[in-house]
Amino acid sequence: MSATYSWKSEDARKEEEAYRYVGKSVPYKDARSKATGAAKYSVDIQRPGAYLGKVLECPHTHARVRSIDVSEARKLPGVAAVITADDVPDVKYNPAGLEYAARNAKAAAEDSVNDMTAVPRKSHYKGEAVALVAARDEETALKALELIKVDYEVLPFTLDTASAMREGAPLVHEEAGSNLSMIFDSFPGNRGDADAAFAQADFTVEGDLLSSRQHTMALEPLSCTAEFDSEGNLTVWVAHQRPFILRRMVAGLAGLPEAKVNVVCEHAGGFFGEANYVIVPFAVFLAKEANKPVRIEFSREELTRHVPCREIYQMHGKLGFTAEGRLIAATEDMVVDSGAYFNRSCNTLTPAMGSFSGQYALPVFRGVGKIVYTNTPGTSGIRGYGPPAGMALLSHLMDLGAEKLGMDRVEFRIQNYRFNSANASLEKKGPDEHEGSTPATMGLGLETQESVMRVAAKQFGWAEKSRRPRADGKWRYGIGVCDYTDVSGPQPHEMNDRQCVMTLEEDGSVTVSVNYADGGQNLLGAGAQIAAEASGLHYEDFRFLHAQTTGTLYDIGLGGNSGNFGMGNLLAVAGKMLKEEILKKAASFMDAESDGLDIKDGVIFSKADPQNTMPVKKLAYDSIVVQQGASEHISVTARYSAFYSPMAVGVVMADVRIDTETGDIFVDKLQICHDCGIAINPMGVAGQLQGGGVMGYGYALFEDLSLGEDGSVRGGNYNTYKLASALDIPDFDVIVYENPCPYGPYGAKGVGQSGTVGISGAIAGAIYDATGVWMETMPFTPEKLLAAMRTRTMKE
Amino acid sequence: MTKFEKSSLLLMLKVNGEEMQALLEGPHVTLADVLRNKLGLTGTKEACRCGECGSCTVLVDGTPMLSCSVLAVAVRGKEITTIEGLAKGGELHPIQQAFIDSGAIQCGFCSPGMILMAKALLEENPDPTELEIKEHIGGNLCRCTGYIKIIEAIQLAAKRMGKGAA
Numbered sequence: 001m002s003a004t005y006s007w008k009s010e011d012a013r014k015e016e017e018a019y020r021y022v023g024k025s026v027p028y029k030d031a032r033s034k035a036t037g038a039a040k041y042s043v044d045i046q047r048p049g050a051y052l053g054k055v056l057e058c059p060h061t062h063a064r065v066r067s068i069d070v071s072e073a074r075k076l077p078g079v080a081a082v083i084t085a086d087d088v089p090d091v092k093y094n095p096a097g098l099e100y101a102a103r104n105a106k107a108a109a110e111d112s113v114n115d116m117t118a119v120p121r122k123s124h125y126k127g128e129a130v131a132l133v134a135a136r137d138e139e140t141a142l143k144a145l146e147l148i149k150v151d152y153e154v155l156p157f158t159l160d161t162a163s164a165m166r167e168g169a170p171l172v173h174e175e176a177g178s179n180l181s182m183i184f185d186s187f188p189g190n191r192g193d194a195d196a197a198f199a200q201a202d203f204t205v206e207g208d209l210l211s212s213r214q215h216t217m218a219l220e221p222l223s224c225t226a227e228f229d230s231e232g233n234l235t236v237w238v239a240h241q242r243p244f245i246l247r248r249m250v251a252g253l254a255g256l257p258e259a260k261v262n263v264v265c266e267h268a269g270g271f272f273g274e275a276n277y278v279i280v281p282f283a284v285f286l287a288k289e290a291n292k293p294v295r296i297e298f299s300r301e302e303l304t305r306h307v308p309c310r311e312i313y314q315m316h317g318k319l320g321f322t323a324e325g326r327l328i329a330a331t332e333d334m335v336v337d338s339g340a341y342f343n344r345s346c347n348t349l350t351p352a353m354g355s356f357s358g359q360y361a362l363p364v365f366r367g368v369g370k371i372v373y374t375n376t377p378g379t380s381g382i383r384g385y386g387p388p389a390g391m392a393l394l395s396h397l398m399d400l401g402a403e404k405l406g407m408d409r410v411e412f413r414i415q416n417y418r419f420n421s422a423n424a425s426l427e428k429k430g431p432d433e434h435e436g437s438t439p440a441t442m443g444l445g446l447e448t449q450e451s452v453m454r455v456a457a458k459q460f461g462w463a464e465k466s467r468r469p470r471a472d473g474k475w476r477y478g479i480g481v482c483d484y485t486d487v488s489g490p491q492p493h494e495m496n497d498r499q500c501v502m503t504l505e506e507d508g509s510v511t512v513s514v515n516y517a518d519g520g521q522n523l524l525g526a527g528a529q530i531a532a533e534a535s536g537l538h539y540e541d542f543r544f545l546h547a548q549t550t551g552t553l554y555d556i557g558l559g560g561n562s563g564n565f566g567m568g569n570l571l572a573v574a575g576k577m578l579k580e581e582i583l584k585k586a587a588s589f590m591d592a593e594s595d596g597l598d599i600k601d602g603v604i605f606s607k608a609d610p611q612n613t614m615p616v617k618k619l620a621y622d623s624i625v626v627q628q629g630a631s632e633h634i635s636v637t638a639r640y641s642a643f644y645s646p647m648a649v650g651v652v653m654a655d656v657r658i659d660t661e662t663g664d665i666f667v668d669k670l671q672i673c674h675d676c677g678i679a680i681n682p683m684g685v686a687g688q689l690q691g692g693g694v695m696g697y698g699y700a701l702f703e704d705l706s707l708g709e710d711g712s713v714r715g716g717n718y719n720t721y722k723l724a725s726a727l728d729i730p731d732f733d734v735i736v737y738e739n740p741c742p743y744g745p746y747g748a749k750g751v752g753q754s755g756t757v758g759i760s761g762a763i764a765g766a767i768y769d770a771t772g773v774w775m776e777t778m779p780f781t782p783e784k785l786l787a788a789m790r791t792r793t794m795k796e
Numbered sequence: 797m798t799k800f801e802k803s804s805l806l807l808m809l810k811v812n813g814e815e816m817q818a819l820l821e822g823p824h825v826t827l828a829d830v831l832r833n834k835l836g837l838t839g840t841k842e843a844c845r846c847g848e849c850g851s852c853t854v855l856v857d858g859t860p861m862l863s864c865s866v867l868a869v870a871v872r873g874k875e876i877t878t879i880e881g882l883a884k885g886g887e888l889h890p891i892q893q894a895f896i897d898s899g900a901i902q903c904g905f906c907s908p909g910m911i912l913m914a915k916a917l918l919e920e921n922p923d924p925t926e927l928e929i930k931e932h933i934g935g936n937l938c939r940c941t942g943y944i945k946i947i948e949a950i951q952l953a954a955k956r957m958g959k960g961a962a
Contacts, residue, residue: 001926002944027896034904035892035911037839037879044838137821219843219851219905219939269841269905270939300844520903520940683899687945691902694942718848718937726930726943 002732004686007455009448012678012738015747020601021529021539022746025683029525029544030267030518039267043223043297045237050225051080053286053296054141056131056148057305058123061711062157062170062375065121065130065150072147073133078140080290082148083132088118088285089253095277096344096380098245113181113342115173118253118281122155124172124340125377126712127305134286134294157375159711161314161337164374172340172373181342184369187353192364197329201320205400208317211389212778213705214310214698216382217723220269222303224276226283227293234261236284238276239268240517242557243549246276254284259550266547271519272695273382274559275307304716308380309705311348312337317356317393325405327416329364332356332390336371339378345371351487351560352386355757356394358446358647359485360416376711383695384756385560387486389778392700395482395761396774408466409481409765410457420450445646445749446485448675448739453483456651456673459735465655470770476658478770482761485647488677488741488750489562496566496642499553502531502574503635504582506624508602508617510537512574513545515552516567521688521752523563526680527571530745534575535582536599537616553637561750566642568680568745574638581634586619646741648749650674652693652758656766663786665701667763673735674754678747682736685751689734692755697732698724700760702779807868811835812881820868827871828852828863831878839879839908843937850936853909854878860916879908882915891915894953895946902940909936914950922958924950 008016016023033039058065070082097112119129131148135141158164158172164179172179198204224238234256240246243263251258279296287294298306313334320329332353338345346369353367402412414420457463465479489496500514512531516523528542545551556562579599586604587594596607599616606612623632655669672689679685702722706714714720740747760778768774773788807818809830818834828845831837831854840863841851847865854863855877882889888896891914901907910933917924917932924932929950930943938946 025899028899028901031896031901031904032888034901034907035879035888035895036883037837037908039904040838041841041905043841044832046833046836046838217939219841219849219903219937221843268903269843270903272939300846518903520901522902683945687899687902687941690942690944691940692942695939717846718844719846723937723939724942725934725937726947727934729943732942732944 005459005733005735006682007735007737009739011740012747015678015740019533019746021532022680023678023682024529025681026525026529026539028522028684029528041220041267041269042237042239042265043220043269045225045295047225047227047293047295050293050295051134051136051290052138052141053132053134053283053294054145055129055282055302056145057127058130058152060123060152060154061126062155063123063152064155066153067151068131069149070131073144076140076144076147078136079133079144080292081134081286082144083119083285083289084130085117085119085121087289090117091253092117093249093252094342095245095249095274096347098249111346115342118285125375126710128340129282132282132286134290134292157711159374159376159707161335161372161374164372172375179373180370181338181373182346182371184346184349184371187350187367189354189357190366192329194329194331194364194366197364198318198320201328202323203404204318204320205397205404206316206318207393207396207400207774208776209315209389209393210777211310211313212699212703213312214382214703215304215705215721216270216272216275216307217721218270218272221297221300222275222279222307223295223297224279224283225293225295226287228287228291232260234284235264236261236280237264238280239271240265240276241271241274241519241559243515243517244554245557246280247549249277250280250284253281254288262548262550264548265517268517268519273380278306300718301716304705304721305377305713308339308343308378310382311345311379311386313352313389315390315393317397319397319401321401325401325407325412325415327360327362330357330362332367334369336369337374337376337379338371339374339376341378342371343378344381345379348381348386350386352390355387355485356390359394359483361418376707377713383692383753385753387484388696388699388757388760391482391484391757392761392764395765396768399765399768410453410462413483414450414453417446417449419447444644444743445741446649449483449649452649452673452675452737453651455735455737456653456671459673459733460653460671462653474660476660476770478656478766478768480654480656480762480765480767480769481651482758482765483651484758485649486750486754486757487560487645488565488648488744489642489645490560495556496562496645497640498555498566498570499637499639500570500574501553501635501637502578503633504578504620506621508615508620509541509543510578511543511545513552514567514570515549515555516544516546517558518546521563522681522684523567526564526684527567529680530568531571531575533746534572535579537602541602561648561752561754563752564680564748565744565750566640568748569642570638570640572745573640574636577636577638578634581636582616582619585623585632585634586614589619589622590614644743646743646749648675648751648754650754650758652762654762654766656763656770658767658770658785660789663782663789665767665780665782665785667697667730669733670697670730670759671733671735672755672758673737674751675737675739675749676751677741677744677749678738679736680746680748685736686734688751689755690732692753693732693759694724694729696756696759697730699756700763700778700780702781704779807872809868809872809876810874811837811876812878823867823869825868826864827854827866827868830868831863837878837880841905841908843905850909850913851906853912853936855912855916858916858919860913877912879911882911889915890956891918891953894956895949898945898949898952900941900945900949906936906938910938910946914953917950918954918957923954
């Protein structure tokens with residue numbers, strides 16, 4: 001039976017007592033439309049007269065198109081467009097690079113590689129698109145694909161980073177001159193001389209881990225509809241997380257001004273990582289050529305081929321300690337299999353190294369990542385965005401350190417925290433005062449680490465379970481702990497800035513125009529709670545126009561726990577501004593000074609004379625309809641730019657049971673304790689941690705997109721890619737830990753992706769505790785464990 | 797490629813208590829396709845199209861079926877209930893309300909199938925155990941919630957519906 005617990009600090013208790021909306025588990029804002037089937041997802045968009053787009057996939061892993069003949073396909077009745085590389089601009093781009101460029105052109109130039117084209121002239125992985133068609137129905141589209149004649153020059157291919165880096169390996173991108181696309185050694189948290197520090201260390205520990213191909217496997221299939229109107233304006237319906245970046249990409253590719261492109265997404269059937277750039281250009285170019293609306297929907301199998309999986313890291317970690325077990329140096333060497341395209345390889349490395357190097361007091365760190373092309377489907381950042389596998393390795397290395405000294409793993413970690421009860425400098429510090437402060441390792445928010453660990457250990461029964469026998473017949477028992485840190489929005493923190501327009505309508509309700517693609521995080525609900533708290537109006541008063549770029553203001557989009565922190569802060573600012581404007585207007589109606597007025601539950605009142613009141617609804621109506629002279633629609637434009645990205649901290653603990661005869665791993669208890677600052681909606685926080693936790697559970701134990709000997713995705717549907725079902729989930733306890741963060745909206749920090757981060761480390765640590773086996777490749781399956789246990793037995 | 801003769805047919809279906817008709821390209825068209833693309837009932841979702849995910853679950857004479865794997869012509873004359881047919885006159889079904897109140901809906905893509913599965917379960921077994929709930933929805937995948945709140949929602953609905961009947 002899974003349970004949810006709440007732990008609040010004194011500060012959290014005190015602050016929440018005063019709130020009317022923050023801290024309440026109210027139903028999510030858009031749940032009704034989803035419960036009734038009314039909610040429209042991109043895949044539900046049916047435009048009149050829309051043609052169907054289809055992709056011609058290359059049957060080879062690596063092949064150049066020598067020539068392509070589409071004349072027969074074009075002649076087929078019912079075909080409106082056939083497109084090859086000859087029909088699209090020869091422009092190379094990188095959707096992730098565009099995100100960087102949105103804020104920092106220098107970083108974009110240094111940390112990104114432009115290597116994608118809308119339709120390539122060769123296939124870089126098995127099944128890549130070499131031609132597109134749009135036809136009136138599926139049968140005609142498939143017939144047209146058959147009529148396209150392609151002459152391929154089949155090339156040798158390379159599927160793993162080791163062979164890709166060998167002299168004479170086939171080049172995935174010839175123009176790059178090498179498969180080693182980048183050596184990333186400029187992580188801003190690199191500090192000190194690691195080799196010298198290791199020489200000073202009393203002991204060191206080392207280990208390796210290769211992460212797996214976890215796929216987002218969001219339930220909504222990826223689809224896109226593109227339509228030009230008679231004025232040449234383009235509308236694109238697609239699930240997205242970063243609408244304005246996508247708008248810029250589409251505008252650039254289609255040769256349109258940005259404002260002529262409208263990117264629309266009301267609801268998305270799960271995100272877990274941006275993926276739409278692999279389908280949007282297809283629909284746009286086909287719609288342009290066909291002069292008709294065009295809709296493409298990837299089948300699940302097409303989707304797993306073309307939508308990138310999680311970053312794949314081959315990691316080697318090393319920690320150096322003093323004789324007392326104080327960490328003095330760490331290195332993390334990573335080889336990144338980026339797949340066929342560079343994509344987000346650099347973007348995910350920064351948080352990956354940030355978590356590895358920022359978890360403990362650590363004077364010296366060196367992280368180096370070699371980013372390597374292979375002829376495999378692409379990789380990208382998905383939920384957790386870099387850290388999850390690295391946190392598992394770091395956690396294992398800390399276990400090894402504790403083991404060497406015979407110390408308890410929990411106490412060993414606590415003694416290495418930057419702030420702990422044995423450390424006199426526990427008082428709250430600003431970000432610049434922290435030891436080793438850099439944008440990526442900023443220690444803000446780490447003050448609660450020891451407390452979170454102790455709350456977790458107590459609830460879990462860590463001490464009692466530590467004393468339990470490890471063996472009983474064929475069974476082995478073990479417990480594991482993985483502490484983690486996670487951001488509240490991407491770093492550099494400028495990537496979290498937002499703006500909105502908040503308007504008081506004549507009926508007293510509020511319309512908020514803010515760009516936000518709903519992928520199920522309930523940011524609109526949490527945002528409405530925050531705005532209601534800030535303005536004195538009701539939660540139900542807030543309505544959002546959020547679904548399209550036209551009519552909303554530029555917004556960097558969502559990712560890396562940025563939503564609740566960034567948008568929450570924005571709506572707190574906007575709510576407060578709206579309240580000020582309402583009170584200014586009310587002053588003239590109520591014969592009072594505006595600073596002598598306040599609003600509670602939608603009613604304006606005089607603080608000096610509580611009998612002097614006016615409903616906001618009446619003020620709104622009178623301002624627009626009744627008053628003499630010009631109507632006034634009270635409206636504010638608010639901006640928020642995150643200067644900080646405080647660390648959200650948490651601890652996962654796992655209790656496992658191993659069948660030594662079969663290698664089967666049973667997780668009897670999984671527990672996550674996460675410091676979210678203040679829980680705006682505790683039900684939502686628990687829901688995010690549960691969902692993220694189960695995704696982490698799959699990542700640890702069974703999720704892996706299997707590739708064949710030619711690099712093709714095997715299967716690619718839910719029958720071959722295992723997703724946890726209701727029957728697979730462990731008993732999973734969640735502790736929502738609250739202690740207000742001074743920089744968050746009403747004290748909140750990030751939570752959305754954090755559930756995923758520490759699960760693998762806790763489970764792997766428990767398996768090691770039970771069996772003494774550290775598996776160096778994810779996922780941690782019974783087969784691998786059984787083989788490793790047998791090898792150990794033979795050695796012994 | 798398989799060749800087939802064009803043989804359009806007019807199909808009458810009873811969906812959510814209403815007689816509806818759809819012109820099909822042939823007898824090979826699935827129920828999910830008819831519901832979503834001919835009748836505009838897009839509340840029924842499709843995530844895998846091979847009977848693996850449960851998103852397309854609808855009730856046929858009260859029994860849950862995967863509409864992606866059922867030919868539309870095979871359910872002629874039967875009562876089909878989709879998610880759109882659950883709320884009566886703007887009043888949500890208690891299971892829908894329980895899903896909302898429990899926070900069991902995140903992205904919402906699996907919710908129509910889950911809610912209809914829950915309806916079939918509670919009609920047969922008004923007071924299911926946690927394991928019975930897990931077994932019943934074991935074929936319906938969700939990527940967002942980790943299932944815990946979905947299980948809680950079904951328990952809450954059972955409790956509320958049990959009270960209503962008593």
